[in-house]
Amino acid sequence: MKRILAILLAAVMLLGSVTACSENKPDRQETPTQTADTPTAQDPVPEETEHDILAYLGEADWQGRTFTVIGRDSNSGEWEMFELNAEEETGEPLNDAVFARNLLLEDRYNLKVVGFKSSAYLNDFRTSVLSDTADFDGALLPADQAVGSATEGLFYNFNSLPGLDLGNIWFDQNARKTLSVGNRLFYCYGDMNLQNLDLTWCVMFNKQLAENHQIGDLYGLVDRNEWTVDKLFELSSDATVDLNGDGNLNERDQWGMITPFDRTAFALMYGAEVEFVNKNADDYPEYKPLDEKAFDLFSKILTFYHKGKNVQNINALGRAWREAEEMFMNNQGLFYVECMQNLARFREMEVDFGVLPMPKYTAEQAEYRHMVCNFPAAFIIPQNCRDLDFAGFVTEALNAASHETVRAAYVDKCLMYKYSRDEESTGMLTIILGTMYYDPAYIYGWGNLVNSIGMLVSKNYDMLASQEKSLQKKLVKDIEDTVKAYEKLD
Numbered sequence: 001m002k003r004i005l006a007i008l009l010a011a012v013m014l015l016g017s018v019t020a021c022s023e024n025k026p027d028r029q030e031t032p033t034q035t036a037d038t039p040t041a042q043d044p045v046p047e048e049t050e051h052d053i054l055a056y057l058g059e060a061d062w063q064g065r066t067f068t069v070i071g072r073d074s075n076s077g078e079w080e081m082f083e084l085n086a087e088e089e090t091g092e093p094l095n096d097a098v099f100a101r102n103l104l105l106e107d108r109y110n111l112k113v114v115g116f117k118s119s120a121y122l123n124d125f126r127t128s129v130l131s132d133t134a135d136f137d138g139a140l141l142p143a144d145q146a147v148g149s150a151t152e153g154l155f156y157n158f159n160s161l162p163g164l165d166l167g168n169i170w171f172d173q174n175a176r177k178t179l180s181v182g183n184r185l186f187y188c189y190g191d192m193n194l195q196n197l198d199l200t201w202c203v204m205f206n207k208q209l210a211e212n213h214q215i216g217d218l219y220g221l222v223d224r225n226e227w228t229v230d231k232l233f234e235l236s237s238d239a240t241v242d243l244n245g246d247g248n249l250n251e252r253d254q255w256g257m258i259t260p261f262d263r264t265a266f267a268l269m270y271g272a273e274v275e276f277v278n279k280n281a282d283d284y285p286e287y288k289p290l291d292e293k294a295f296d297l298f299s300k301i302l303t304f305y306h307k308g309k310n311v312q313n314i315n316a317l318g319r320a321w322r323e324a325e326e327m328f329m330n331n332q333g334l335f336y337v338e339c340m341q342n343l344a345r346f347r348e349m350e351v352d353f354g355v356l357p358m359p360k361y362t363a364e365q366a367e368y369r370h371m372v373c374n375f376p377a378a379f380i381i382p383q384n385c386r387d388l389d390f391a392g393f394v395t396e397a398l399n400a401a402s403h404e405t406v407r408a409a410y411v412d413k414c415l416m417y418k419y420s421r422d423e424e425s426t427g428m429l430t431i432i433l434g435t436m437y438y439d440p441a442y443i444y445g446w447g448n449l450v451n452s453i454g455m456l457v458s459k460n461y462d463m464l465a466s467q468e469k470s471l472q473k474k475l476v477k478d479i480e481d482t483v484k485a486y487e488k489l490d
Contacts, residue, residue, distance in 0.1 A: 054108065054400055060393065062111040067394045070125050071140035071377060073117035078341065081140050081377065083194050083406070084115035093418065094194075097409035101401050113398060115140075122146065129154045129382045137391060140195075140377035143187055143443045151485035155186040156381040156391075163392030170399040170407075172196070175372075175438045181486050183283045187378035189438075190399035191407035195376040198341035201267035202370065202432050203232070203356040207421075209254070209334045213239050218356060219424040222431070225363050229268060229297065232257075232335070232359045233304045239334040240309050251327060255312040258324050258333035262315065262454025265301050266442065267337070267371040269453070272297050272361030276441040276449055277479065284483055285440055287476050290468055293361060298453070298464045306460045314338075315458065328353075339373060340432070343419040355425040357432050368435045374442045444482060447475025 071081030086099035106112055116136065118124050122145055128135040129149075141149075149155065158164060159180070166176055172189040175196070179187050189196050205218060215235055221227040236256030243253045274294045277285040305311055312333065314324040321338075328336040329349045336342065337358075346353060357368045385391050411433065416426045442450045449471050456463060 053404060054397065057393070057397055057400070060109045062109055062390065062393075064110055064112070065390065066112045066114055067137045067390070068114050068116050068135070069138040069140055069379075070116045070118055070121055070128075070136045072121050072142075073119050075119040079142075079195065079375075079377070081115050081117055083140065083192055083377075084113055085117075093409045093413035094406070097405045097413075101398075101405040104405075105397060105401055109393075109397060111394065113394065122149070125149070125380075125382070126154060129384050132384050134382070134384050134386050136382060137385065137394070139380040139382065140193075141380055142375040143378045144374040144445065146187075146378065146380065147444050147482075150186045151482055153485075153489045154383050156383050156385055156388075158185040158188050158381065158395075159183055161381060161392040161395065162389055164396050168396075168400065170403040172436065174436050178279075178438045178440055179443070180283055181285060181440075181483060184486050184489075187380065188395065189376075189378060190395075191402040192398050193377070193379060194406070194410055196372050196378075196436065196438075197410060197433065199339045199373040199376045200370050200432060200436050201264070201271075201337070201358055201373070202340050202428075203358060204328070204336040204338070204342060204346070205354050205356060206328065206331060206334055206336075207352040207354055208331060209239060213334065215334075218354065219428070222356060222428065225360075227356065227359050228362055229272065229300065229359045233300065233310075236304070236335055237308055237310045243332075249309045251312065251317055251323060251332075254332045255327075255334070256310045257335040257337060258312045258314060258328055259335075259337035260314040261305055261311070261458045262451075263371075263373065264337050265298075265453055265457040266450060267358055268301060269294065269297060270371040270437050270439060271358035271369050273365060273367075273369055276439065276475075277446070285479050287472065287479060289472075290464070295464055297361060298457070299462065301457055302460060302462055305457060313458070340415070343415055347419050352421045354422060355420055355428045355432075357428060357435075368431055369437045370432050370435050372436050372438050374439075374445075441475070444478070446478040446482070447471045449475050 069081075069084055071084075072079055074080050082094075082098075084098065084102075086095045086102065089096045089099055102113060121139070122141060125136060125139050125141065126149055127133075146155075158166060166185070166188075167173075170191040172193070175187065175189040176185060179185065210216075210218060213235075218227075221231060239254070239256035240249065241254040242249060249255075272293065274290070274297065275288050276290075278288045280286055305313070312324070312327070314320055317323040324336075324338075325342065325345055327333055329346060331351055336353075340355075343355065358370055360368060379395070381391050381395070411429065415429055420426070420429070439450070441447070445451070449468065452467050452471060453464065455461075456467060461467075
């Protein structure tokens with residue numbers, strides 16, 4: 001009975017009205033030719049028609065085959081692989097969505113997708129490829145840790161994988177655009193991936209403190225296109241309070257902002273559309289020198305961090321993130337700028353909080369942009385894949401089936417309704433998740449320029465121009481070495 005209910009749940013999640021889901025149909029689907037049975041203008045139009053997001057894949061029977069994916073185990077803490085395994089329904093929306101999706105794939109295509117967790121995930125994967133034992137059909141590996149294996153030729157190019165249409169909406173087009181090198185794509189992010197969502201930077205705010213400081217409608221700033229770096233810094237600067245009156249501001253007091261100095265500096269620069277590399281006409285990355293906007297913003301960040309008592313640096317706390325989370329939950333921070341996984345961590349917070357996008361540089365900036373940190377697990381196919389047709393089918397089906405199940409459960413049920421506290425946050429999260437940015441310079445560590453910026457802001461060194469100049473040759477060479485390594489694979 002539980003199995004039947006789970007399959008029905010998956011069916012309900014995947015079937016919706018044509019009106020609601022028409023934009024989710026892949027481009028490959030064509031309008032059927034009208035027949036005698038096709039409703040005409042004179043026929044009554046049904047109020048609701050079933051929509052099958054997997055119909056375009058046709059029928060398939062994989063004869064009970066298992067697709068095994070290696071990833072991180074519990075030794076990685078909160079970054080343990082949780083995208084694939086769900087042993088039973090528990091009532092927790094995300095777990096139940098994974099369970100239902102897996103059963104749907106099993107019953108519809110007679111295949112199983114299984115996650116294999118390991119503390120030596122990268123070494124186990126490499127051993128499987130280099131020894132050609134083919135123990136794994138896929139992998140979920142931290143992007144920054146996997147770059148060496150990618151350039152070594154241990155990953156299969158998704159752009160060459162049969163049966164895969166990366167243009168479908170269940171694949172992350174922002175990641176596809178920035179992470180490809182010469183039309184080779186070794187990292188895939190789609191709707192089955194969840195850690196990239198968890199590791200997207202955002203601004204959280206304490207509603208009670210916002211009211212105490214008479215800040216007004218923060219969501220309205222976004223709606224009116226007034227949510228900028230200057231406005232965030234201004235509001236934060238007026239909210240620090242020496243709670244115990246001892247004249248020393250520390251972890252026992254209230255701060256305008258609580259954040260890690262280094263990563264939030266990156267997030268603010270990415271949010272201002274600062275880029276360290278761009279792509280040429282042949283899809284190859286090229287070094288992009290920093291402009292005046294980058295230098296101006298860097299100086300503003302330094303001033304904000306160090307010239308006033310505005311920000312509690314998470315990295316300076318004895319217990320780092322855990323202590324910072326406690327401070328925010330204890331109403332000691334107006335703003336908490338960190339990754340979206342904190343929305344789940346703050347679920348027991350008694351005072352209401354809200355979610356905002358990372359600010360724009362100025363109101364003239366057309367779009368928001370949100371940093372995805374450099375280590376979310378990416379989906380990977382090993383170079384020694386035994387059956388490319390099976391790998392392509394599973395990659396496509398897994399992400400398509402996740403679109404209205406796993407992805408929807410994460411966004412709609414977990415973030416928008418379970419963790420966040422108000423309807424306005426739903427619109428903010430839609431903005432955030434629609435403008436995620438994956439910087440290859442950050443993930444590949446080219447020239448160490450990005451991490452150097454974190455060091456400069458943490459130590460209050462106003463030396464961005466000289467640091468960029470000193471690292472420029474290395475950055476250019478690192479990019480060239482990556483390109484050469486990939487070209488050798490051909």
